Amino acid sequence: MKAQLEAIRKGALDAIAKTQAMAELESLRVKYLGKKGDLTAVLKQMGKLSAEERPAMGQMANQVRAKLEEAIEAQSVLLSQKALEAKLAAETVDITIPGKKISLGHKHPMYTVLDEIKELFLNMGFEIMDGPEIEQADYNFTKLNAPENHPSRDWTDTFYLKPDSSVLLRSQTSPMQIRAMETYGVPIRMISSGRVYRKDEVDATHSPMFHQIEGLVVDKGITMADLKGTLNAVIREIYGPETKTRFRPHHFPFTEPSCEVDIQCHKCGGKGCPTCKGEGWIEILGAGMVHPKVLRGCGIDPEEYSGFAFGMGLERLALGQYKISDMRLIFENDIRFLEQF
Ligand code: DAH
Numbered sequence: 001m002k003a004q005l006e007a008i009r010k011g012a013l014d015a016i017a018k019t020q021a022m023a024e025l026e027s028l029r030v031k032y033l034g035k036k037g038d039l040t041a042v043l044k045q046m047g048k049l050s051a052e053e054r055p056a057m058g059q060m061a062n063q064v065r066a067k068l069e070e071a072i073e074a075q076s077v078l079l080s081q082k083a084l085e086a087k088l089a090a091e092t093v094d095i096t097i098p099g100k101k102i103s104l105g106h107k108h109p110m111y112t113v114l115d116e117i118k119e120l121f122l123n124m125g126f127e128i129m130d131g132p133e134i135e136q137a138d139y140n141f142t143k144l145n146a147p148e149n150h151p152s153r154d155w156t157d158t159f160y161l162k163p164d165s166s167v168l169l170r171s172q173t174s175p176m177q178i179r180a181m182e183t184y185g186v187p188i189r190m191i192s193s194g195r196v197y198r199k200d201e202v203d204a205t206h207s208p209m210f211h212q213i214e215g216l217v218v219d220k221g222i223t224m225a226d227l228k229g230t231l232n233a234v235i236r237e238i239y240g241p242e243t244k245t246r247f248r249p250h251h252f253p254f255t256e257p258s259c260e261v262d263i264q265c266h267k268c269g270g271k272g273c274p275t276c277k278g279e280g281w282i283e284i285l286g287a288g289m290v291h292p293k294v295l296r297g298c299g300i301d302p303e304e305y306s307g308f309a310f311g312m313g314l315e316r317l318a319l320g321q322y323k324i325s326d327m328r329l330i331f332e333n334d335i336r337f338l339e340q341f
Contacts, residue, residue, distance in 0.1 A: 001045065001057055008038050009064045016071045022079055029072050039065060109341040110211070110318040110330055113238075114193055117213060117317075120237050121191045124230070126215070129192040131176040137166050139175035144254040145293050159197050159208075169197035173214035174254060177290070177309055180216055181298035186305050187219035193314065204326045211314035218290060218300065218307030224257070227287055227308035231261055235284070238321065239263055244270070246281055255288020255309055266320065282320065285312035 012032045019025045032038050043061055046054060107115070118128060137160075141153055152158060152171055159169040176192035184190075193213040200206040217226065228247060236243050244264035252258040262283050265276035272278040287310035292302035315327050322341065324330070329337050 001042065001049065002060065004042050005039075005057075005060050005064050008032065008042065009067060012038075012068050013071055016068070016075050019075060019079065022076065022083075025072060025075055025079060032068055033065065033072075039068070106341075108338065109322055109324075110314060112341070113318045113321055114211070114213070114314055117234070117238070118191070118193070120234055121215070124233075125189055126217075127188075127190045129176060129180055129190050131170075131173070131179055131192055131194065133170055133195050133197070134161065135168060135170035135175050137168055139178050140168055140170050140172065143178045143294065143297050144174050145291050145297075146253045150253065157199055159199065171198050172196050172311060173212040174309070174311055176214050177216045177254070177294070178298060181218065181295075181300060186300050188307075189217045189219075191215045202328065204328065205316075207315070207327055207331060209331075210327075213312050213314055215310045216290070216307060217309075218295070218305055220305060222289075222306045222308060224289060224308070227289065227310070230308075231285070231287060231310060235261070235263060238317070239266060247287075250286065250288075252286055252288055254291050254294050256291045258286065258288035261285045261287060261310075263320075267323075284316060284320070285310050287311070 012028065015028055016025065019028065030037060034040070039061065046057060046061075049057055122128070137153075140158075141150065146153060153165075155165070158171050161167045161169065173192055173194060173196060176190075180188055180190050180192070191213055192215075193211060195209055196212050197209050200208050202208070215230075217230070232245055235245055243266070246262040246264070247259045248262060250258045250260040260283050262281035264270045265273060265280055265282055267273050267275040268280065270280040272280045276282050287308065290307040290309050295302040295305060295307070315330050318324065318330060319327060
């Protein structure tokens, strides 16, 4: 029996040392140490030994087992190291292959212009408000003093969402004037920007969806001089300190008096060119003193408070600032166009 154990020890250690793969090592473990393995087979014969012989043989068998387990463990460490080395050698990185280009996006040019404008107004103490694009006709028209027969209320001009004309896609950001006054009361100084919708055909200067920025100031003693001073300051920040402006009388239902504001054409300096359609001036916004009826409708006493409001198209501003000739480029999201900014 001693000879048997000695043979197992020697044979196993030789075989273990020669293994090249983990699977091979595992099958050796089963062959020698498993339930049906060689060592177990020898141990089963212990019963045949005499009581004197048994302890010595038992001890020897345990030593052989311990020796084999140790050898298997050591070989397994060795094999996994070799496997790792082989893997690393096979997976070498070719540092001469050109890298993949990571392309970072950037802000859309129109939003760059919007952020500049927001910054200007924030610095003048204005607050920024957000409002719904799906709006009630009450807010888009009625509370803004638009009479029932006003052309913009027509189904051919505005996208209505209900047959009774009570809900629509807002056609202007002006309803935010009402929401601001109803929510925060007076005094107030706010701007609000966002999408507006009109049934316009698409061309170089029109789109059924575009962006506006609305502004509203209501306080005691606000006059047309405040309107002109504020808008001139903003326009000169955007278009340069030398920019000439022109305040032209106009009509809007929710302001009285109302005006449109033009800037002298930045392309031709006022001589007249295709950009200004020969006019020398480019219209950029509508404005006026908030109508007393509108104030009263929001629970504000027009004897005590007065205010001014304005609204401007953001696309047109961006077109002017970046000298872009066609509004469609703003919405098409052609990367080749956007990458230029
Ligand atoms: N909402 C007007 C439009 O879409 C623009 C406008 C004009 C806004 C005068 C105003 C304003 O706040 O006072 O044509």
